[in-house]
Amino acid sequence: MRIALTVALIAIALCGCSLLQPRPAPPEAQRPAFTIFYTAWVKPDEKIATVKIRLSENPEWVNWMRFYIDPARHSGLLSSGQLSMQGNEALWTPPDEDAWLQYDVQLESQRSNGRYDGYITADWALFRADDLVPPVRTDFKDGTQSKAKLEINVPQSWSVVTRYPQYTSGRFKVDDDDRLIDRPTGWLLMGEIGTRRETIGGTKVTVSAPVDQGIKRMDMIAFLRWTLPTMQELFPEFPERLLIVSADDPMWRGALSAPNSLYLHADRPMISGNGTSTMIHELVHVAMSASSGPKADWIVEGLAEYYSLEVLHHSGTLSTERYEAAHRALAEWGAEAESLDVDRSHGPITAKAVGRLRAIDAEIRERSGGERSLDDVVRGLATMDGDITREAFDALVESVLL
Template sequence: MRTQIVAGLVCALLVCTSPVALGIESGPPGQFGGDGDSSIDTRYTLEREPNRTGQVRVTAAIDLPRHVSGLSVRAPAEATVLRASGLRSDGDRWRTTGDTETVRLTYTVPIGLETTFGQRTADTDDWTLLARQEVSLRARWRWHVGPRPTWNESLALAPGQDGVAGTTAAYIGPHETATRAVDGDRITMVVPASADLRPNRTAVLDSISHAKQTSTAGTDHDHIRVFVAPNRLASGGYTPLNGESDVIVNAGEPVQSPVNVWVHEYRHTRQTVETTPEMDWLGEGSADYYTAALTYSAGGISEQQFRNRITTERHETADLTRPDDWDSPGAQYHKGTRVVAAIDARLRQATNGNRTFETVLARLFRQEEPLTLALFAETVSAVAGADLNGFVRAAVTGTAPSVPVDTLTEPVPRGSGSADTTARETNAAPLIDGATTTPGAETDAKKPHSSNAARPVTDRHGEWTVLGTLGMVAVLSVRRQQRR
C-alpha cells in the first residue's frame, strides 16, 4: 500500500510539473510555423483610422486547437481595446471564457516604430507602413496532453483597404507594385506614391534577383516582398524578423554601392540561426560581406570598391564576442565583414575553391542549438577539412586578419548591372556605423536566445546620434540583466 501511495504521488507530481500541464508564453512576436490542429493561428486584420492619424485598427482572430484548454493575451503597449468576443478582461490581460474555437480582440494601436537610427514605420494622413511586432499580441496558453501548440501569426487587410500585407510588414495607401519572376519564385516591390525612388525599379529587382539566384545558404522563400519606405522615414533598411520574407528599404538607397541595402536586407531573409551574444555579430558581418560580394559579381561596383570594403580597417581591433566593449555598433558591420572575407578566402584556398563561407552558413542555418564561437570555429574547420580553430578565434577576438582579396575576385563571374538613377535628391545616409536593434518585448523567458524566441530585427546603417548611444546602452543593460 505504501508503495502504491508513493507511486501515486510521484505520478501526480510528474503530471503537475509536465510542460503539457503548464502554460507557455509566446516570446517576441514571431512565426514559428504551424502544424495543422497543433497550431494557434492568429490573423491580424488591419484598417486605417481616417480620423485618428498615427493609429490603426486591428482585429485579431485567434483559432484555438481542441487540446488548448486556456488562453490569455495582452494587447500591445498603448493599445485601446474596443471589443472582445470569447475573451474577458482580467487586469491587463484578456482570457478565454469557454470552449469557443475562435476568439477575437479588436483594438487601436499607435504606429511609429523607432530604432536606434530613426523612425522605420508611420501612419500618416495618406499612408501607413507598419511592422507586425507593432500590432502583435503577447499570449499564454495551456493545453491537454498532446502535441505542444505553436503560435502562428499572419497579416491581412480589411475589406476596402488599398495596400499589401506581407508576413511581417504591411503597407496601406496609394502605391504601385513591380514583380519579378525568379526561377518560379517572385520578388514584389511595393512602391508608395509618396516615395521618391532613387534607383529605378529594374535596377533594384536585378540586384535582388542576382542575390537570390546566387545565394545558397538558408531559407529560399518563394515570395519576397520589398516594402519601399517613403523618404521621410529613416535611411537604410530594416528587416522586421530575420528568416522571414519581408524587408523595408528606404526609397533613397542606391543599388550601385558596396553597402547595397537592398541586397543586405535580402540576405537577412535567409538567416535562420539563433546566436549566443558572442556570435550576434555574424548576422550583420555576413550580410554586409555578401552585400559587397554579390553587388560586385553583378557588376554593380568596381573591383577597387569591393577591395576597399572587405579590407576596411574600421574597428579592426574590436573583440566581436564582447559587444558591451565596442565603441560603436559598427564593429559588427566593418570588422565583421573583414573577418568573414578572410575566412571565406582561407576556405577557398584550403579546398581549391570547392567550398566557401556559404557552405559554413548552410551548415550553421541547419543547427538547432544556439551558435557559439566554439561551434562556429568547429564548423569552419569541418568545411575546410583542416584545423582552423586558432585562426577563427584570433580573427574574431583579436586584430582582424589580412584578406587575400585576389582569392575572392578572380573566380567571380562578372555580370552587368542596371544603372542607378541618381540625379534626384534623397535623404539617403552615407555609409556610417550601423546597429542591430531588437524592439522591446516581454521578458518572461529566462534565456533571450532560446529557440522559442523570435529572431532579432535588423536595422541597417544610419546616423549615429546621442539618442542612438542611449538606445544602445539600454539594450546592453537589458542583455546584461538577462544573462545574470
C-alpha cells in the first residue's frame, strides 16, 4: 500500500508563498564591521570562567546588547556604560569608548541522570562555547555587522581545541555566515589533551580527548576516512571544519551534536551491535543543523538514524545483509510506539520513524522511476532556514515527486 503523502503545494501556490525558505545568500558587498573580542579566563580550581566582552573598532555603532542570564550560572556582572537587570535579562548600553562587559560563569552542567554535558577537572575541561557567552540580542547601526575573535586563557600546561580557525596570535576567528552578530558556539576541549587532525574530502577534521583515557583517536579518523566521503556526497554543503571531542565518566554516556562539532562518550562504539552508528547519527545532525517544530521531532531524529544506516551501507562499511537485519530490528522495536506525533522522539519512536522514512523513500523511487529519492528531500531540508515542520517536510516530499 502506498504511503499517503500530504499535498501542501496547492495551498502554497494559492497564497503565493513557500513553506521552504532557503537560507539567504551572503551579501555581495562586505558590510562595514565593528569588532567583538571575547576573552575567557578558565579557572579549574573554581570551576568557572571569567568572561570579558569588549567592543573595538566602531563600538559606537552598537546601541545596546541584551543578554539572557541564567542566575544559577552567571554572576558578578560588571561593565562600562550602563547596565540594568530586567528579570533574567541584562541590558547593556555600551559607551562610545572603552566598551566592555564582564561576568563569571559556572562551567559544569549536570543532567537529570547525574551525568555531565559540561565538566571541568584539574587536568581538562569539556563544555560548549555557548556556555561562555549567553544568548544575546543586539541593536546596531543598519548596514553593519560584527567581526569576532575568541581568546581562551588556560593553565600553562593546557592546550585548547575549538571548531574555529586559529590566528598566529592564538586567538580564534569566530565567523558565522548566517549571523550578523558572531557568538562562540560548538564544543570546546582544553587541558592535557591528545589531538589528531586529518583533511578528508573538503573537511578539516580534528579529533581530541583528554590523555590517558584510552580513547582511540586514530580509529575515529580511520572510520571517518571510510564514511565521511559518503556523508559529503549526501550533503554537498557539509562543514569545512569538524571537531569531535570525547571523554570518559562522569560525562554523559551518549553523544551530542553542536555547530560543526560533536561530543561522543569514550564508551560509545563507532558501530553498535545492531548496525547503527551514534557517530554518524550525530554527524547527520551536524550536516543538517536542524531543529524541529511541533510534533516534528520524529523527522529530525528519524532522518539521523535512517542515514546512519544509509551512510554505512553505501560506503561499504555495512554489508547488505547486516543493513537489512538492522532495519528488521528497528521495525520490531518501532512496533512498540503507538504514534509519531510526540514532542520528543526517542527509542522506539525514532525506530518507527526510520520505517516510515524508508517507506517514503521507496515510494519516491517508484513514482520517479528511480530518478529521485529521500536524498533529494534531506538535501532540501538541510538548506532550509528555521525549524523543520511536518508541513514543510510533506511539501518538499511532494515537490520532489513533481
